[in-house]
Amino acid sequence: METEHLPGCYRHPDRETGVRCTRCERPICPDCMVDASVGFQCPECVRTGSGTGHGPAANQPRTVVGGTVAGDPHLVTKVLVGINVAFFVAVHAVGGEGFGNPVLRELGLIGGYYSNTDLQGVVDGQWYRLLTSMFLHEEIWHIGFNMLSLWWLGGPLEQALGRARYLTLYVLSGLAGSALVYLLEPPFSLTIGASGAIFGLFGATAVLMRRLRYDMRPVIALLAINLIMTFGWGGISWQAHIGGLVAGAVMGAGMVYAPREHRALVQWGTCGLVLAGVLAAVLLRTAALT
Template identity: 40%
Template sequence: MTQPPYPPHQQEALPGCWWHPNRQTGLRCVRCNRPACPDCLRDAPVGYQCVDCVHAGARESRVRRPAFRGSRTVAGAPVSTRAVVTPLLIAVNVLVYLVTAAQAGEMMQNQRSEVFFDGMLWPLRVVVTDEWWRLLTSGFLHYGLLHLAMNMLALWILGRDLEVLLGKIRFLALYLVSLLGGSTAVFVFGDLTSAVAGASGAVYGLMGALLVAVLRLKLNPSSAIGIIVLNLVLTVTIPGISLLGHLGGLIIGALAMVAMVYAPAKQRTAYQVGTLVFLTLAMVGLIVYRDGAAVAEACAIPGVCLGVA
């Protein structure tokens, strides 16, 4: 790189190099526009950049795409920038809400609908009538418009980035196993007579997964930790919210994410599938164990016994 000669009267007006003020120069960095002598400029895709901008660009590149290795992410998913499963899950939740609201005839009292009653997680009903589908269907039901809006907003914010990192199939598996984790915690450790519903267990699972992903990518975890702590505080302080459902989803989601992003590359899929199967079987085992112990509790409730709701 050479600097073109300038007549004496122009040389006097030329600025000094940003790093070598005693060197007059007519060259500038194409990125920051600061004057720079030939020794302080480097080749760039377009023109020349100063040494500071070259180093800053390298740092930004490392921070911007830390999750990608070649053509796949650290979870083994093909590189993509478009979320598909996340908006689809939101659409399903909204559709179910509209159906329950239409049946109930009220937007804020949609829990009065038959669909809501048949799908919410009511442990006593599960024990007495073996309606096991409630463990999953309850995760797509919401008490009123505000409950739906809060969960769907959280799902949108968390789901977009996690789906890009995990890919569609892994993300959907994480969501469903987290949902089951929340339901399992409510069924195993909760009150048989209390009914719950909502996607909060799955959403908290995404929160736990986000924290694991941040740690795996060696990013600052303070924001992720702050979000989780804030939401747990709100869960404890606001009446009517299921702490067990949130904690169950959070723990299962975090454990599943560990397998997603820490599995060795050569056997990644086997580790990921194996972990998800193990977590699912463990939850099923807890549910079956609790069901056996809950039969006596159910029959002790006046007016309730086996085969009678």
């Protein structure tokens, strides 16, 4: 049986792609796609003004999902890595190893309150824990693994989605993971880590690669390994991983499959639905604990 191979991008021959410039018909990969009124154009056609728009705005470079092409396509990823590392250094400078660290206990995700202490949680109105817990890590291997995953997945995804969509995807995936932890874990559980957001990037990357007809085997293999670790090792919050994965896949689908004529409405509407689901889960659990 013969296997049909897709052509390589004219600027990146090692990247197979099924998308061609609507003007010159050269094959183009996601890094080279510029959104046009119909289909996508290559950077050369946009630069020479051969597009079919009206005025400069018509040739404004866009990502594959309609985001603005940035000068530094990995800036948000770099900032996110920096924030996580800064939190890690600051938290451990305070002193105290493990979950006994006072900052981890104050900013980590705790659902309820302890009857014999003054430590409180989300149920007491400390909703900020849903967000701050996403930037906390206990051990060097914990933050190291998450930051490597963030860099490997986040850079290409940010370049494909654009900064605003990418940052929204990251934050909402992390919040979805926190919300599922809050909903299903015992009320006094302390949970930290960026894994929910990272798994959201996994979900969105898989959807994007499927949409562009890329070879899915690498991302599927990596995701399978991570899921085996999630359910095979003790002390790992599977709720955060699954919550982030599902949210990332849903938002990714909304972003890459949105019809061009209603792109913004579908993309941001999908993100709004995920946020509504997060709020519903938090409110439901809070009502059950009070």
